[in-house]
Amino acid sequence: MSAQRGSKSKVYLLRLYDGSTDEIAACLELLLDKSGVGGIATTGETVALKMHFGESPETGHVKPRFIRRIVSWFQHRGTRPFLTDTNTLYRGSRADSVDHIRTAVEHGFTLSAVGAPVIIADGLRGTTEAKIQFEGKLLSEASFGHEFLKADSLLSVAHFKGHELSGFGGALKNVGMGCASRTGKLEQHSTTRPYVRASCIACGICSPWCPVGAISVREQAVIDDKTCIGCAECVVVCPAGAIGIRWDETADIFQMKMVEYVKAIASVRRGRIGYINFITDVHPLCDCYGTKKHAIVRDVGVVASLDPVAIDQASYDLVNEAPVAPGAELSDVYRRGSDKFRDLHPDVDPTVQLRYGEELGIGSRDYELIEIAESARSSAG
Numbered sequence: 001m002s003a004q005r006g007s008k009s010k011v012y013l014l015r016l017y018d019g020s021t022d023e024i025a026a027c028l029e030l031l032l033d034k035s036g037v038g039g040i041a042t043t044g045e046t047v048a049l050k051m052h053f054g055e056s057p058e059t060g061h062v063k064p065r066f067i068r069r070i071v072s073w074f075q076h077r078g079t080r081p082f083l084t085d086t087n088t089l090y091r092g093s094r095a096d097s098v099d100h101i102r103t104a105v106e107h108g109f110t111l112s113a114v115g116a117p118v119i120i121a122d123g124l125r126g127t128t129e130a131k132i133q134f135e136g137k138l139l140s141e142a143s144f145g146h147e148f149l150k151a152d153s154l155l156s157v158a159h160f161k162g163h164e165l166s167g168f169g170g171a172l173k174n175v176g177m178g179c180a181s182r183t184g185k186l187e188q189h190s191t192t193r194p195y196v197r198a199s200c201i202a203c204g205i206c207s208p209w210c211p212v213g214a215i216s217v218r219e220q221a222v223i224d225d226k227t228c229i230g231c232a233e234c235v236v237v238c239p240a241g242a243i244g245i246r247w248d249e250t251a252d253i254f255q256m257k258m259v260e261y262v263k264a265i266a267s268v269r270r271g272r273i274g275y276i277n278f279i280t281d282v283h284p285l286c287d288c289y290g291t292k293k294h295a296i297v298r299d300v301g302v303v304a305s306l307d308p309v310a311i312d313q314a315s316y317d318l319v320n321e322a323p324v325a326p327g328a329e330l331s332d333v334y335r336r337g338s339d340k341f342r343d344l345h346p347d348v349d350p351t352v353q354l355r356y357g358e359e360l361g362i363g364s365r366d367y368e369l370i371e372i373a374e375s376a377r378s379s380a381g
């Protein structure tokens with residue numbers, strides 16, 4: 001949805017009170033009703049639920065029992081939801097549709113469990129795409145998984161967490177990067193360049209993860225800059241933290257391209273996109289990293305909005321306000337009240353995506369947080 005610059009957007013919060021996510025599952029229908037997010041589709045139409053099925057069962061991805069509730073809400077209103085995502089650049093368990101659907105099924109996203117089928121949006125090998133022409137500052141064309149443009153409406157169901165390239169990942173990243181085809185992902189990553197630090201222990205873990213074979217390992221890992229496509233997977237998988245990114249302007253440009261992709265799809269899906277962020281299991285890194293990390297804060301709850309900038313701004317604020325979780329990988333600097341995401345990823349300014357989203361007119365950082373009252377929740381479920 002396009003929000004007028006300077007206007008306050010509504011973000012609805014289903015807060016987690018007692019530490020149990022069961023109540024959240026029971027109240028998701030209420031959140032869809034109150035937020036207006038459920039209004040993106042009408043009877044007979046298809047709804048693409050943009051998911052992340054998790055790289056391993058241990059990541060913080062949104063779990064099937066929540067998706068079941070969302071699916072059933074849409075089905076009761078005569079719409080036809082399906083679960084979808086695009087294939088990854090890297091060689092994990094979701095690099096093509098065969099492995100991707102198998103992974104989704106292994107993680108419980110079966111038709112019988114969630115009530116909706118999985119359709120991978122960019123085809124067997126991530127090459128089935130559709131392009132949108134638009135006017136951005138950096139880009140004028142965006143490449144998406146084909147089915148995102150064929151579905152009648154799009155619901156982003158994002159797991160809000162830290163991210164090594166964008167500081168945090170929420171609605172803007174789930175749509176901007178997550179709906180992009182392989183071509184689109186490459187375009188967004190094109191200025192990202194990693195380097196190997198002296199602390200490399202030559203374990204070799206990074207090499208097989210690299211999708212283009214750019215890493216060779218002898219006494220130390222060596223990255224061939226000419227071959228590297230900037231996907232940053234090596235940064236995430238290195239157990240020694242020995243791969244860094246040459247930041248200079250690249251972090252900002254990465255985020256700006258990602259946000260331009262949101263602008264592109266929003267331009268052809270006016271009033272047909274909704275956003276839900278699960279602020280639970282808020283890990284330091286993205287879910288593509290298939291190992292569970294300690295959450296940085298206690299679970300906050302779930303937010304919904306028609307504005308992708310407002311929902312991410314609200315999620316970012318809620319995490320920064322939330323109590324630190326036991327075992328969190330945060331420094332003492334944070335504990336005195338600074339930005340948790342900046343603390344996790346000091347080289348990345350995560351507000352770039354929010355500021356640029358507002359500048360492009362796809363949403364507002366000024367939001368009204370509306371909490372779903374306990375009285376309304378007690379009658380739900």
Ligand code: SF4
Pocket residue numbers: 196199200201202203204205206207217220221237238239240241242243
């Ligand atoms: S994973 Fe890290 S430590 Fe291991 S070889 Fe690669 S850069 Fe070196």
Ligand code: SF4
Pocket residue numbers: 194209210211212213214215223227228229230231232233234235
């Ligand atoms: S070397 Fe480049 S292409 Fe290979 S994993 Fe690292 S960032 Fe990706």
